[in-house]
Amino acid sequence: MTEKQPRIPGSPGSATPPVAEPTTPAGPLPPSPDQSGPATVSPTGQETGTPQDKMAQGGKFLTTAHGARLKDSDHSLRAGPRGPALLQDHHFREKISHFDHERIPERVVHARGAGAHGTFRGYGTASKLSQAGVFAKDKETEVFVRFSTVVGSRGSTDLARDTRGFATKFYTDEGTWDLVANNIPVFFIQDALKFPDVVHAVKPHPDREIPQAQSAHDTFWDFVSLHTEAQHHTIWFMADRGIPRSFRMMEGFGIHTFRLVAQDGSTVLVKFHWKPKLGVHSVTWEEAQIISGADPDFHRRDLADAIEAGAFPEWELGVQVFEDTEDQMFAGIDLLDPTKIVPEELVPVEPIGLMTLHHNPSNYFAETEQVAFNPNNLIPGIDVTNDPLLQGRLFSYLDTQITRLGGPNWNQLPINRPHAAVNDMLRDGMHQTAVHAGVAPYRPNSLDGGNPFETPDGDRPFIDHPAPVSASVKERALPASFDDHFSQARLFFQSLSEVEKEHTAQAYTFELGKCYEQAIRERQLKALAAIDPTLAQVVADGLGLPVPKPAESPADVVPSPALSQVGREWPLDGRQVGIVVGPEVDAGELSGAVTAVHQAGLVPLVVAPSGGEAATRLLGKDLVAQRTYLTARSIEFDAVLVASATPPAPDAANGLDSKVGATTPEGIDPRVSLLLDEVWRQAKAIGAYGAGEDVLRTAGYLEGAGVVTGAGGEEAVQQLLRLMPAHRVWERFPTTGRFAT
Numbered sequence: 001m002t003e004k005q006p007r008i009p010g011s012p013g014s015a016t017p018p019v020a021e022p023t024t025p026a027g028p029l030p031p032s033p034d035q036s037g038p039a040t041v042s043p044t045g046q047e048t049g050t051p052q053d054k055m056a057q058g059g060k061f062l063t064t065a066h067g068a069r070l071k072d073s074d075h076s077l078r079a080g081p082r083g084p085a086l087l088q089d090h091h092f093r094e095k096i097s098h099f100d101h102e103r104i105p106e107r108v109v110h111a112r113g114a115g116a117h118g119t120f121r122g123y124g125t126a127s128k129l130s131q132a133g134v135f136a137k138d139k140e141t142e143v144f145v146r147f148s149t150v151v152g153s154r155g156s157t158d159l160a161r162d163t164r165g166f167a168t169k170f171y172t173d174e175g176t177w178d179l180v181a182n183n184i185p186v187f188f189i190q191d192a193l194k195f196p197d198v199v200h201a202v203k204p205h206p207d208r209e210i211p212q213a214q215s216a217h218d219t220f221w222d223f224v225s226l227h228t229e230a231q232h233h234t235i236w237f238m239a240d241r242g243i244p245r246s247f248r249m250m251e252g253f254g255i256h257t258f259r260l261v262a263q264d265g266s267t268v269l270v271k272f273h274w275k276p277k278l279g280v281h282s283v284t285w286e287e288a289q290i291i292s293g294a295d296p297d298f299h300r301r302d303l304a305d306a307i308e309a310g311a312f313p314e315w316e317l318g319v320q321v322f323e324d325t326e327d328q329m330f331a332g333i334d335l336l337d338p339t340k341i342v343p344e345e346l347v348p349v350e351p352i353g354l355m356t357l358h359h360n361p362s363n364y365f366a367e368t369e370q371v372a373f374n375p376n377n378l379i380p381g382i383d384v385t386n387d388p389l390l391q392g393r394l395f396s397y398l399d400t401q402i403t404r405l406g407g408p409n410w411n412q413l414p415i416n417r418p419h420a421a422v423n424d425m426l427r428d429g430m431h432q433t434a435v436h437a438g439v440a441p442y443r444p445n446s447l448d449g450g451n452p453f454e455t456p457d458g459d460r461p462f463i464d465h466p467a468p469v470s471a472s473v474k475e476r477a478l479p480a481s482f483d484d485h486f487s488q489a490r491l492f493f494q495s496l497s498e499v500e501k502e503h504t505a506q507a508y509t510f511e512l513g514k515c516y517e518q519a520i521r522e523r524q525l526k527a528l529a530a531i532d533p534t535l536a537q538v539v540a541d542g543l544g545l546p547v548p549k550p551a552e553s554p555a556d557v558v559p560s561p562a563l564s565q566v567g568r569e570w571p572l573d574g575r576q577v578g579i580v581v582g583p584e585v586d587a588g589e590l591s592g593a594v595t596a597v598h599q600a601g602l603v604p605l606v607v608a609p610s611g612g613e614a615a616t617r618l619l620g621k622d623l624v625a626q627r628t629y630l631t632a633r634s635i636e637f638d639a640v641l642v643a644s645a646t647p648p649a650p651d652a653a654n655g656l657d658s659k660v661g662a663t664t665p666e667g668i669d670p671r672v673s674l675l676l677d678e679v680w681r682q683a684k685a686i687g688a689y690g691a692g693e694d695v696l697r698t699a700g701y702l703e704g705a706g707v708v709t710g711a712g713g714e715e716a717v718q719q720l721l722r723l724m725p726a727h728r729v730w731e732r733f734p735t736t737g738r739f740a741t
């Protein structure tokens, strides 16, 4: 009897190559020459225009979903021009029915986000700690990152006071690794079982579904004041970290302690940190509020524009490394408690690789919306610890995608598909796109030649590290080391500069001022008293309430300077400089200023009285007005240079309804005057040259802190560039003196 040949392609003895799994879907049809899009220029001045190979419609003629050519897509099939519609109209039903199902459920948290593709390059410095190939020296791995707010719905503002998500998918050769991080290094809760509680508390009230994308309401403060382990996380986003200037200027934190496993099986515990090359920066609360009305897509736009303009954002990935001891403690800090940090001054962050984001998604839905992160996605060399929050996350993410992405095959979506070979035995289910061959998706089998085989040790399988589990009783309890809820919140507050403390106190006063229930405000003031008595005092004064006495004196803490955003200088890539011009502008000088801004890697945006031909007459053919007095707003500029400005025009009131509040010194267009007032309050660098100096003098700002002048446009820009690396003119912020050290 002849031996039966294995029938699976790619199996031992088979002549046919293996079938790639899941099956790669067919690409779009080749474009036809008559479908080129119009040439366009992006807001950053880059040429855009959709290249032929990226156009949605690949073929010459419109077709149905099954490929039949269509003659008319504007009129439904009806019984005569005045008659009723016919059920027979397949094109109508297909088009409308598909449209009816275009939305998928938004994420229950982190619904609003922006994504980008990039590359991670290992430095090799972690190779001694972890066998993961992604960390090897100069190894390049493709990544997709999604930044997000947590609370708001998909259409909410980017500038809500909130935590930001920072989730990275590393498409490594050894499987996909997801580092699902936030821009704040601690979390509200210590046990995942409470996640629905904190989320229900911060989401809009269930009766009226308001407020949207805000924590400034009773249910949130009710929860965090009762549930004091949330106080540390809360103070981080009451501080300026809750209103970032840009996704490009945020840190990212893996929060939990993870375990790295080396080639020889040895282990260390680590905390992951993303450090942005551009530094950590925030907007002011006034800016956040203006942005939420004037440009709610501020962060999305900033990320996409920067990448399009070639100012590719970069982050170093770093680790704090701890010995993998039995108690998993470091200097009295429980490494399994996700409400605690280990100050960088105690354990420095060691850089292990660089991530560069270098291209924008082509399709928001297919990529940014459908991307599905999962802390379970681990690769050999990276493992989890028993952090009770992390343990619960290992269930939740896999589960949520089944509802959100409509079934168990979400890993087959192009953005989620691993770049490593997949050879699983998962079959069928909703939205199955793979055409699996073979007859034996089970183990052991003989019909498919025994395929797929288990991986022997030498071939780098993922091994759950055999960490010892202490003999214990089954119970619902946390260790006593998780009990301290205030000392690290105090450590954070004590590490801030005076201005940052003022901002934090103002944020608490605003948020609690929005609560209706007096008892909730009072309870939260007690928590503040346990964090810092002066903070409690200032907030209580702001609310007009008595200052509570702390139950016990706040612990002594050693501040961690790394937690403050003030006091250093940072690169300016992709920052925007508004250049205000009026009728007396000298085109040559202006051109010098624009070029100087460009050459420094920043984006100049010329603000002219109006656009169109009037702007061309003013600026000449070589320069364009990117903004007008009407469309410009302080929030989009990191600094403003005044070349000149028109006196009030007859239409100056046009647009002021949305810019109410302008104090208008005589001789300055009120819209320019408002711009200067806002930029001044936001403590941004201001510069002027030529007639622009008169404008600043008239507005009363010429002698102010952080206001510079130059003999010409280029020189004035150079002066501005000296101020901008500090991010703000910090001394310009008013302080009460109550947090002075």
Ligand code: HDD
Pocket: 107, 108, 109, 110, 113, 146, 147, 148, 164, 165, 166, 167, 180, 181, 182, 187, 191, 192, 193, 195, 254, 255, 256, 338, 371, 372, 373, 389, 392, 393, 396, 397, 400, 401
């Ligand atoms: Fe979560 C999404 C980060 C705790 C359950 N989480 C989500 C996203 C980020 C984080 C960045 C958005 C991913 C994306 O862009 O698609 N989450 C965190 C961090 C946590 C954390 C840093 C604590 C250290 N999360 C956490 C817990 C649970 C969840 C404790 C549940 C027990 N998170 C989810 C979720 C989401 C999610 C409901 C919503 C959408 C999704 O997963 O894909 O499953």
